[in-house]
Amino acid sequence: MRVVIVAAGPAEDIPSLQPFMEEKPVVIAVDGGVTVLAQQGLAFDLAIGDFDSLGYKPEGAIIHPAEKDETDLELALRYVSQHYEATEVLVFGATGGRLDMTLQNVYLLKQFPLVRLMTKREEIRFLQQGQYDIKADQYHYLSFIPLVPTRLTLQRVKYPLTQHDVPVGGSLTVSNEWTNQGPAKVTVHTGEVIALRSLSDH
């Protein structure tokens, strides 16, 4: 089951949501995400937030106080993990506003590794130890940002690595690309990384 969560990030960073609605996902609006969905002519199954900036409380919404220790998105992700058997959670509108919120939301992936943050140009996910096949789909670049010192093997990419130690803060694993041999094969031997697929700059 797919869950689509829409938060209140800037509209210019949010793609058309219609293609993600075809599998009839559960749709959750986080606070101002109600407006984002309305602008795209889409309905939500559930709304979560304090709705301070919205100016009204959507019918049936789960209301949280404005001053709290967790963000609305974090509350929404916790709700999803408690109430749904999700196999895929796509989050829109969680990037592109204040950079502290964007970073915060990227780190949230560590708590919820099923989740992918979606922008108009990128898909962002968290990889812990394990093996992964990552397809190119429409994307051009494949980047890995280690959160801790990490040992990586990258196969079927333009710049392969074998059991390579990648420090935090280096640039070696940014802007890799697929070959035409199919999905990239990624092994995180130790450590944890953020993996990003990005569209071409051109």
Place this chain on the structure above:
Amino acid sequence: MRVVIVAAGPAEDIPSLQPFMEEKPVVIAVDGGVTVLAQQGLAFDLAIGDFDSLGYKPEGAIIHPAEKDETDLELALRYVSQHYEATEVLVFGATGGRLDMTLQNVYLLKQFPLVRLMTKREEIRFLQQGQYDIKADQYHYLSFIPLVPTRLTLQRVKYPLTQHDVPVGGSLTVSNEWTNQGPAKVTVHTGEVIALRSLSDH
């Protein structure tokens, strides 16, 4: 001595640079940063990059090949640390484009803790163990994103903390605010955090 580095991030994320030029800093253009400076009618002392997208090599530039293991910004920061006695390094144009590059550049701060990334709305710095006074200046929000499990004390802020353990991926330390008692007093007892000052949303 202040060093100002200008990279090629989207123009809409780069503030007017003139106010930062008053102390006659060393000005370094990183690749397309040459264009950003030219658009603001400003000169550079040094240019570093591969200049592939610029279409010409600026006179006296330090040229690097396009395919390399380090980003142009990383090379520029290394050059600065080797050639200048900088007390302050401000980097513009390192955020707001591809999110993998933005994240990469935030992590670069770990290697170069003197550096601050500047956007039109934020200032981003890296704090390791130690005590810091952080002024409000024109900013409204003060956020801390732990990169590893961190113990923090925050004083003179709206939501103070005392020797508090802050996990990676939580939201507790996002969107704090100053009181009117002067600079926030921040103690990183153990761990490391990204500290961000942000303008108000309004």
